[in-house]
Amino acid sequence: MTSLPSKDITLPKPVPETELSGWGHYPVVRGEERLGEDLEAITQGVVLTRGLGRSYGDASLPSRSGEAVAGSALADRILSFDADTGIVRAEAGFPLWRLNRLFLPRNWFTPVTPGTHFVTLGGMVAADVHGKMHHIDGCFGEHVTALRLRVADGRIVECSDTQDQDLFRATIGGMGLTGHILEVELRMKRIPSPWIFQETERCDSFDHLIDALKEAGKTWPFTVTWADFLNHGSRMGRGLLMKGRWADPSEAPKDLPRFRHPPTLPPIFPSWLGQPFLVRIFNRLVFAAIRPSRGILHPESCFYPLDIVHNWNNLYGRRGFTQYQCLLPDTPDHAAQHRLLDTLRRLRAPVFLAVIKDCGREGRGLLSFPKPGISYALDLPIDERTQSIVDTLNDVVVAEGGRIYLAKDAFTRADHFRSMESRLEAFQAVRRKWDPHGLLRSAQSVRLLGDRP
Numbered sequence: 275m276t277s278l279p280s281k282d283i284t285l286p287k288p289v290p291e292t293e294l295s296g297w298g299h300y301p302v303v304r305g306e307e308r309l310g311e312d313l314e315a316i317t318q319g320v321v322l323t324r325g326l327g328r329s330y331g332d333a334s335l336p337s338r339s340g341e342a343v344a345g346s347a348l349a350d351r352i353l354s355f356d357a358d359t360g361i362v363r364a365e366a367g368f369p370l371w372r373l374n375r376l377f378l379p380r381n382w383f384t385p386v387t388p389g390t391h392f393v394t395l396g397g398m399v400a401a402d403v404h405g406k407m408h409h410i411d412g413c414f415g416e417h418v419t420a421l422r423l424r425v426a427d428g429r430i431v432e433c434s435d436t437q438d439q440d441l442f443r444a445t446i447g448g449m450g451l452t453g454h455i456l457e458v459e460l461r462m463k464r465i466p467s468p469w470i471f472q473e474t475e476r477c478d479s480f481d482h483l484i485d486a487l488k489e490a491g492k493t494w495p496f497t498v499t500w501a502d503f504l505n506h507g508s509r510m511g512r513g514l515l516m517k518g519r520w521a522d523p524s525e526a527p528k529d530l531p532r533f534r535h536p537p538t539l540p541p542i543f544p545s546w547l548g549q550p551f552l553v554r555i556f557n558r559l560v561f562a563a564i565r566p567s568r569g570i571l572h573p574e575s576c577f578y579p580l581d582i583v584h585n586w587n588n589l590y591g592r593r594g595f596t597q598y599q600c601l602l603p604d605t606p607d608h609a610a611q612h613r614l615l616d617t618l619r620r621l622r623a624p625v626f627l628a629v630i631k632d633c634g635r636e637g638r639g640l641l642s643f644p645k646p647g648i649s650y651a652l653d654l655p656i657d658e659r660t661q662s663i664v665d666t667l668n669d670v671v672v673a674e675g676g677r678i679y680l681a682k683d684a685f686t687r688a689d690h691f692r693s694m695e696s697r698l699e700a701f702q703a704v705r706r707k708w709d710p711h712g713l714l715r716s717a718q719s720v721r722l723l724g725d726r727p
């Protein structure tokens with residue numbers, strides 16, 4: 275194991291009372307984010323740690339207004355890498371974009387990536403993120419070999435599948451509620467080249483889209499679809515299927531991929547740009563313009579198409595947006611999927627962007643989101659109907675034996691969550707064991723798990 279030199283300067287940068295929110299800009303709360311290179315020091319006595327705030331709702335927000343949370347962003351050192359096993363250990367604030375840009379040219383990649391690379395390793399563990407490779411590679415947590423945590427009583431604990439396994443498994447997907455993750459150790463994946471080979475296919479109906487997605491998953495390691503759910507007629511749910519794999523060295527460009535710096539949007543965007551009819555026109559233009567294609571693609575264009583512009587979330591204006599992400603088990607007739615589609619149609623839900631993924635085995639984290647079925651990530655601008663839309667969709671999810679993704683959630687009610695989460699009691703039992711006084715909590719755990727504010 276090669277130890278890389280670590281930085282030993284600590285520059286705590288406390289930010290006084292300020293506004294905190296997730297990626298959806300909803301909710302916004304007053305709070306203090308304690309930033310500092312020494313994560314051990316800044317996590318002392320705080321209720322929660324957050325990463326880059328890429329979760330959409332209230333998962334990374336303090337449990338009550340004005341409270342402090344630790345921010346891991348400056349704790350971003352790689353601690354070791356073993357080129358024989360691919361095992362890398364880094365501080366929890368180490369961002370995925372740097373991991374990728376460091377390792378891609380050396381033919382290594384993270385085994386699982388979400389749809390943005392502006393996330394920290396700690397945030398990836400806490401949400402047990404999944405990606406377009408879930409049907410093959412499972413969740414991120416499956417590839418984590420050990421964690422170093424500060425638990426509620428202040429102790430520093432190393433845990434893994436062989437050491438304090440209950441804590442390890444509850445922390446994977448546990449949304450920061452079991453301890454402050456200080457270090458993450460994971461096994462990287464060898465790749466044949468740093469380039470992607472991708473095919474894009476148009477699917478003219480919802481059934482076509484779901485069938486093609488399931489079929490593609492049998493042979494392609496990366497699959498994802500983009501669906502048009504703003505078109506409420508017979509074309510509702512048509513979309514594009516993207517199928518990818520790592521390019522073989524014989525077909526990959528000789529050069530290494532060049533990494534770009536995305537432009538930033540202005541902080542406030544005109545609200546008229548976010549009108550459903552304009553987005554509907556945009557979706558139609560995209561569908562008409564994109565032709566079936568196949569060829570070599572930059573890895574960041576494959577995995578992070580939305581990262582092409584910083585702060586694209588500003589497009590939703592001051593009121594913000596939520597991403598409702600749910601998973602529904604599937605059957606050959608896709609009956610559950612049709613019930614969701616019919617519900618969205620009946621509600622005339624303003625789904626600006628819909629991403630559908632094929633999910634494989636359940637993760638090993640006690641609250642990991644994916645299990646076999648189909649996942650829907652639906653972007654909804656916040657308006658007076660949002661709560662009732664989410665409530666109605668959650669009725670469908672409960673009835674179909676599905677579940678929602680905590681990293682995206684801001685509106686689910688506690689009773690709905692309890693009805694869809696049979697593993698909740700086991701998770702709470704681990705929390706009670708390691709945090710008997712309920713010190714660790716978030717705005718989300720107050721809303722969903724009944725924690726005290």
Ligand SMILES: Cc1cc2nc3c(=O)[nH]c(=O)nc-3n(C[C@H](O)[C@H](O)[C@H](O)COP(=O)(O)OP(=O)(O)OC[C@H]3O[C@@H](n4cnc5c(N)ncnc54)[C@H](O)[C@@H]3O)c2cc1C
Pocket residue numbers: 296297322323324325326327328329330333334346366367387388389390392393394395396397398400401402403404405406448449450451453454455456580681682716
């Ligand atoms: C454009 C976009 C696309 C996305 N695509 C996907 C996707 O395809 N798949 C997917 O799974 N997710 C996806 N996400 C969600 C994102 O991957 C997760 O929300 C991830 O957790 C964000 O990481 P973060 O570092 O920003 O954490 P934050 O958002 O800051 O925090 C998320 C949770 O992790 C906890 N946490 C963070 N760091 C620590 C730590 N050091 N110790 C303890 N707890 C911690 C927080 O308390 C909070 O509960 C997407 C998000 C965006 C914005």
